[in-house]
Amino acid sequence: MRISEFTDGTAEARFRTAYEHALSRLWPGPRTALDVPTRFGTTRVQRTGPAHGRPVVLLPGSGGNALMWHAYVERLAEHHPVIAVDTVGEPGASVQTAPIGDGDDAADWLEELLAALDVPAAHVVGCSYGGWIALRHQIRHPGRTTGLTLVDPAGLADVGRRFYAWIILGGLAALAPRALRPRLARAVGNSAVLETELMTLMRASTGFRRRLPPATTLDDVELGRLSTPALFLLGERSALHDARAVSERLHRLVPTARVEVVPGAGHALPTDDPAAVLAGILSMQTAQGS
Template sequence: MRIGEFKSDKASDRFRAAYERALEELWPGPRTALDIPTAFGTTRVYRTGPQSGEPIVLLPGSGGNSLMWYRYLEALGRHHSVIAVDTVGEPGASVQTAPISDGRDGAAWLDELLAALEVTAAHVVGCSYGGWLALNHQIHHPGRVAALTLVDPAGFAEPGRRFYTWVIVGGLAGLAPRPLRPRLARLVDNSTILEAELMRLVSASMGFRRALPVPPVFSDEELHRLRVPAQFLLGARSALHDSQQVADRLRSLVPSARVEVVPGAGHALPTDQPALVAERILSSFEKR
């Protein structure tokens, strides 16, 4: 199997320049960068906030990296240690050296990462693909995670034409002149295209060959194995799945989970409703 890598040195250099620019422009306050070796490659993480207490671990969606969470860092890091992750196999500062072929491999990578960081009671927050990884980790390697927040996670429907169209059209809209983008963001239901610095990073990441597996749908038996406190935040207009059907299934199979369908939000829920998502992450500490 292939691994995720840049198509050329030129593509890599272009992305690195855009990445470093975005990091300096968007990251609020101090940070500590760590490169953690795992069996699947070296993983870049950034730590911020107080170093004690239960950490919040942030996993990005497909094609993204830790910078997708930049709007959350100040609020989450005020009273909690925050670890933002560049997932191996995604365009970021991590370097993949071995293939991730399925959810078990993804779970093994995340468990190695948390073990190396000496994390034993994390609150893992995963968006889309990151949510799929977080759920797989809890299913296959329970014990290091104290709670989960899954933001419109993958793994509840096969990605179909509607989703891929949403991705492609959103990418094209992000290339439009900036004055047109607010209207296009409403038309394509993707607020991410309003993030100018992130869209420059997305454009630069077009030179990256992604080789991670397409998430299969979680089975009932797998979801029954979810034991830690979990909350699912679903965009009512998500292009990935029928959010109401997903909510009904979760309430049936995981009655202890908190499930919320967010009106007016799509699959880009973290950028559609950042204040709401941050508040839900923090409020989960009070409810445990």
């Protein structure tokens, strides 16, 4: 198995420059960057907020990094430590050195990361692919995660052609002139293309070859093993899955979970309705008594 990496030094240098520029433009307030070794590679995290308390750990979606949460960090860090992660194998400041072959490997990577950061109890927030990793981690390593907020997570239903079409159309919209993007964002149902700095970073990542396992669908037995409080936020118009069908499945298999279908939102839920996502994260943090 191969690892995610840049095609050459030029592609890597171009991305690193764009990454640092976006970080300086988007990140609010102070932060501490840490490089954490795991057996899958070195993971870059950004820490901010109070020194003590149960941290909120933020996992990005596929193709993203810690910067996808830039609009959330300041509010979350008012009362809670925040750890925003560049997932190993995604385009960011982390460096992969060993393959991640399946969901168990992805779960083990997150477990090693949290252990190395000395986080015995975490509220893990995962978007899309990051949500799948969070689910796989809680199932494989129960106990370290005390709460989950899953933002239109992958792995709850088989992915169809509609999602891949959404990805392609969103990518094309991101390449369009800035004046056209609002109209195109509405047409394709992807508000993330309006994030100018992140779209610039995405274009700079074209020389990155992502080689991570697909987010395979969790079966009924696996979902039934979820043992920590969980909030599932689903975009009503998500291209990833049928939100109503997924909601019904979760209510049947995980009756202790909270499931909210966010009206009018799609798979780009963090930018479609940031107020709903922020409220969900904070409500879960409050429910954990931290």
